[in-house]
Amino acid sequence: MSDGAGITPRASDFSAWYNEAVMRAELADYSPVRGCMVIRPNGYALWELMQRSLDDLFKASGHRNAYFPLFIPESFLRREAEHVKGFAPQTAVVTRAGGKELDEPLVIRPTSETIIYAMFAKWIQSYRDLPLLINQWANVVRWELRTRLFLRTTEFLWQEGHTAHADEADAEREARQMLGIYRRFMEEWMAMPVVTGIKTAGEKFAGALRTYSCEGLMQDNRALQAGTSHNLGQNFAKAFGVQFQTVAGDLDYVWNTSWGVSTRLVGALVMTHGDDVGIVCPPRLAPVQAVVVPIWRSDAERARVLEAATRSVALLREAGVRVEVDARDGMTPGAKYYEWEGRGVPLRLEIGPRDVSAGQAMAARRTGGKSALPLDGLAQRVVVELEAVQRGLLETARARREAHTRRGVGRDELVAMMEGEGGFAYAGFCGGAECEAAIKERTKAAVRVLPDEEFRSPSAPARCVWCGAPSSAEAMWARAY
């Protein structure tokens, strides 16, 4: 993509399409540091809008933001056996600083459970201190060999919620609540339908009792884990001595949860809604929701048209619409259209001399379709248009997911599906690690989740798709990112 011509179509090479769509929209760029990317203003604006929306949801559910150190003493990570086993291979460690060897190496956080719960131990004395509901927005580092813009990079941005509760039921309630908040955000803001459920023992977070996940289906029919929420049980509490005095006067360990979503969501958004022209932003998260392109020939027309465009923009801004006007000279309207389409702007308003005379603007949806909107009452009409685009994106994505979901698949069908077109496959599962491993070996597909009730098939499968033993739960398989 050197000349601004079309990008690789999704159907011919999805990975190439993804990279080109991201680059064309100027969301990110490769950096001089291996495995690390630069998030450019367009991409960061998208992330900021995601952050703001999520942050509001976290605050509304009683969480408060805090910030913990980037560096974690190596010994902290070691205290929880499963946790260190899970992360040790991926950590970057500082051994030298200030011109000399450190007494104790400092791990650059791959996640912050250890240092946060070490602090919780100081802050929590009594059941009256519970629940403690904390969130932090931060960067983390996980050394990766194979990286993809937004989807997997060595350093990424995320939020990690960390909470402490007096009993298991309250922790479980919290973990499920946050999963629900993630789901709501993904559907209502990102227009991305997800399947929620619990991870199998083999797929859960290192150190967790249970891990819940939101799984989206991308346009190449591969699954993307978009957000996770963990009930950590008392594992970390015991490792870090997070104890409290109960109502009855006994000492007990707290129950923790942690939950996170990352800049990976930007990648998810691209792969959910993008088309062969480039990315498509759902209006609620679009940094620019509407762009006004004025069209003129003569100077007289230019003055008239710009006047109408400027007035419209002011009214739209007043109505809370994020709108820009593209009055650049020396560029044809068509060239502007392509540029804004590549950025995924959901609505374009064309205002030319004919429109000004007719008292209207031509509105073109990024998702297709043009219509004339009267300049009188334009803001209200634009808001309606944006809502329609938002709704349409979710509907299209949901229909696509349903079209690539199969239920009650048998062994041969599972293999054929995963080796072929991909998608979500629902089937019975005995719960055995051997079957899970064998299926992964044979099909490269993993159990994404044991779906929550509302996603399960009307009649529960009786037998395991692989070994034929009685099924313990319905599982959903897919090849994943």
Add this chain to the structure above:
RNA sequence: CGGGACGUGGCGCAGCCCGGUAGCGCACCUGAAUGGGGUUCAGGGGGUCGCGGGUUCAAAUCCCGCCGUCCCGACCA
């Protein structure tokens, strides 16, 4: 870490086999005309040819070494 390809203006490439001092498209800058789906013409700026060594009168081109990137196989939001 094992297998394959590639490093030449900002991006994409040609030139290399058969050595002679670097070219094309896009992008960028200036000017004019254009302007309802990538506008045209004219002019212009920009390159230690990944790095180091060797062969040669002469190296992007041949030889040796190194570095880096990308694609494919084991772990991960």
